[in-house]
Amino acid sequence: MADGLEQPLADFFRVLSCASRVHILRILLQGESSVGVLAEQLGMTGSSVSHQLQILRTARLVRQRKLGKERRYALASEAVRTMLEAGAQCVGSCTTDRLF
Numbered sequence: 001m002a003d004g005l006e007q008p009l010a011d012f013f014r015v016l017s018c019a020s021r022v023h024i025l026r027i028l029l030q031g032e033s034s035v036g037v038l039a040e041q042l043g044m045t046g047s048s049v050s051h052q053l054q055i056l057r058t059a060r061l062v063r064q065r066k067l068g069k070e071r072r073y074a075l076a077s078e079a080v081r082t083m084l085e086a087g088a089q090c091v092g093s094c095t096t097d098r099l100f
Helices: 006-015 019-028 035-042 046-058 078-093
Strands: 062-067 070-075
Touching (some): 019 035, 019 062, 019 070, 070 078
Antiparallel strands (some): 062 070
């Protein structure tokens, strides 16, 4: 039975389908960071990182706060951490034949 969550859930997973966004989230598991630091760690431009962060903010996976003129980014909630850890555990322990 459909409960109307199919499309929002598909949209949510679409946000996670980009390796750069997942990499940003994994870096933020360690704590708050700025666009400049993220760009350096990812080997991306600040503009590209800002674009990916905006997508993650819209999906409510990250939050930002201003620290002087700088914006700092962090995971939006403990639920995001739990989801990333569960996903990593599944990828590490599941095989394709067990997924389907």
